[in-house]
Amino acid sequence: MSDYGHPLTFGAFLTPSNAEPGRVVGLAVLAEQVGFDLVTFQDHPYQPAFLDTWTLMSFVAARTGTVRLAANVTNLPLRPPAVLARAVASLDLLSGGRVELGLGAGAFWEAIEAMGGRRLSPGQGVRALAEAIDVIRQVWDVDARGGVRVDGEFHRVVGAKRGPAPAHDVGIWLGAYKPRMLALTGRRADGWLPSLGYLQPGDLGRGNAIIDDAAREAGRDPGDVRRLLNVTGRFAAVGRGPLDGPAEQWAEELADLALSDGVSTFILGSDDPEDLRRFAAEVAPAVRELVAAERAGGTAAAAVTPATPGAVEAQPTPGDAGAQPPDATRAPAGAGSLAVAPTPDDGVRRSAIRVWDETTRPTGPAPDPARTYRPHDQAGAQHLVDVHDGLRAELARLYDLVEQVGAGLVDAGTARSHVNTMTIRQNKWTLGTYCESYCRVVTTHHTLEDRGIFPHLRRGDDRLGPVLDRLEQEHHAIHDVLERVDRALVAFVSVADGMAELRAAVDLLSDTLLSHLAYEERELVEPIARLGLN
Template identity: 75%
Template sequence: MSDYGHDLAFGSFITPDSGDPDRTVGLAVLAEQLGFDLVTFQDHPYQPRFLDTWTLLSWVAARTSRVHLSANVLNLPLRPPAVLARSVASLDLLTGGRVALGLGAGAFWDAIEAMGGRRLTPGQGVRALEEAIDVIRQFWDTDARGGVRVDGDFHRVVGAKRGPAPAHRVPIWLGAYKPRMLALTGRRADGWLPSLGYLQSGDLSRGNEIIDDAARQAGRSPGDVRRLLNVTGRFAPTPRGPLDGPADQWAEELAELALGEGVSTFILGSDDPDDLRRFAGEVVPAVRELVATERAAASGRTPVPVEPATAPASRPSVTGGAFAVVPTPDDGRRLSDRRVWDESARPTGPAPDPTRTYTPHELATGQHLVQVHDGLRAELAQIHDLIEQVAAGEIDAGAARSEINTMTMRQNRWTLGTYCESYCRVVTTHHTIEDQALFPRLRERDPRMRPVVDRLEQEHRVIHDVLEGVDRALVAYVAAPDGMSELRAAVDLLTDTLLSHLSYEERELVEPLARLGAH
């Protein structure tokens, strides 16, 4: 039994499908909006059905602002380590420290050789990977004197200038299964990243033993190596097999892997947005709660509420000591002279009970609401940027319309509510209710919430109309390029309307969602 005590993290493993690039990128953006810590893509440069992974990572980095990014894992035989070192450092600097480096020794050697790569035996692949790690880390170590010097059998870099240094210490994770690769992971890597589907019973324990022994022999602690795991499965109403059943079954099985096998990062392999929503909304908070409870019991401590690792840490609490999810405040700034509603007429719900306590699972529903809203706020900033690109002549209004139409806020059925569209898909797993059922449940469970819910639904319809106004302004701008002021006015009105509404919705719903049990 191994638990290395690492903080839990959760990621997505998305197919880099070249057939529908917008959907591929959209899944990555959705993962960030749902609160995932990590987005990853496989790397098979010889596969024409796939987008180039490094190009895709760079594009996704520009479309996101918080989530970390990694290949899962990079095909080293077709990625020269000296160039790769500078590519990783550059992207890490551009993203403010959001990059991890997943590496593999190589597979599918016929395809690699057809692309100009050198065919290696398994033993040669391991030695080449270790030399590559030396090359990469020397490039990043700008405090050392002299140039990069690795005179290996497979990689030779003699005197190249070091740098740039990445924005943070980029972790190197190895996709490893065999003893020599596992030993290399223990000696040199920051993480072990296998896929559960490729492992047999007992492989995780045996792999941990090899990594731990190699780490100790290299003067390291076994805890220096994070244990990550790619997982796949199916959500179903009843248990059918491992990771094939309801969300609570998933949570229990992943918690067992965390506590018994030391896995601290779970990466879901799925291109289904509903799977991503269920995993983020139901499985992740339950795993966090189960692991925190067991760790606290083992140490004799009292468990404390657990929030996702990505929860904003700078917001002051406004709801009392026991309730840790904090609504985003409305700063009161307005860009437009128009008012589409009377904010002073907004009803308020019942005041929270300051003596009530909440479980981490209950708190997760409100936190998810804030995370979804943060994604919409990020998209709003993108809309402002698009309009400025139109004004500068960098893109035309048609291109701006096309990009806005792919955004979550544009595709969202506002009459159902921002939260319903994203979160109710998760709760249907247990309650077989339609996406529209969240607000009726709030009305039913606490009649005092009815005025608030009625008002929120009204505002959702207004937001839909305001978005339509932005679209009409873009269309008008095509016919009359002097209409930039009208276009900016439409976006300013959207900004005022959306930010005001999101703050109001969070203020009124985060506590009732936990108290009334919307899951």
């Protein structure tokens, strides 16, 4: 059993086909919108049917705002490490610290040779990769004295100037399968990134053992190496095999890989938009819940301290009103006090228009200070905050979209199309985006209306009635504000000062949406933890 306790993250593995160049970009944008943490792309520079991966990543970085990006994995024999290091650092700086570096020793050697690369034996490939990691890390280490010096068998860099440094500590993840590559991963890398389809039963455990031993011999903690995994499968109503069945089956199998084999990043290989949506909306939240519950139910040492959305405990920004020290937000083993912190309303308002009077909002019953909550209950409450965080991120992307319209980079029609695909614009969101994503995992046999969280809360505690009535009223008001944004986009092309009207409409949306989400969390986090979902 190897659970390294890393926070869980989820990614997409996309094919950079050049037949429809906009499609892979659209899939990457969709992946961000539905909540993926990471988007990765194949890197096969010798493949004429593919877009160049690093050019594609630069374009996608400009079209997204939060999702991390990586090649899966970079073809090192055709990308000189010193130049690659500067490309990675440059894109990391331009994207605000959103680039990671997947590396491979090379494959398809005939195609590599045809493109001018050097054919290497497996042993040579590992040695060349080790030298390349030295070059890359030295280029990034701008605080060291002197130039970059690696006088290797395959890579020779003698005195090149260092820099630039990336915006964050870029992770180097190796696509490794054989013992020499696995040992290099333990000694020098930040992550292990194999594909499940290339592994035999027991390979994950054997690979972990080699990586862990090599890490210890190098004076490292094995937990410093994140375990990532590319997965593929099929969603179906009935299970027919591994990762071939309903979302609940996927969640159970991936949770087992997390708890038994230490995998903390699952990357779905699919170019199907519906697969991406289901993986993000149904599988990822369920895996997080299963793993969090198991970890919290074990020893205190296994408690999770996630740094990414979707985990059990809240992670308020330091300095925010209502933020607590890390120890105060850590979910205890077994039942304990409520550790999920609602996002506070910062009180900032951009618009002079007030859609509602916030002073008339009713409040629910005061929580019982002596009550304790199970990890499962806390996970349910935290998911409400996580989904709201996704809506807040969408709002930030909407502001960016408006600026692109103003700069002439995007036309108003394209902007409307983007807005209509956002979660905040979907007709069903007024029934509870929380219920739309989370309840599908726990009660898939019910209709959306039957499994609505508001009716359940009403039945569980009638004192919540006034709060739920008010929240439903605000849902309808927000729908009207969204319609105003749409009208402003339509008018943009025909009104002299259309940009001012568009910005005003988005400012009003920001005021109403952020105020509403903070109110909903303040009033519903504790009831959801107390009453559960069914």
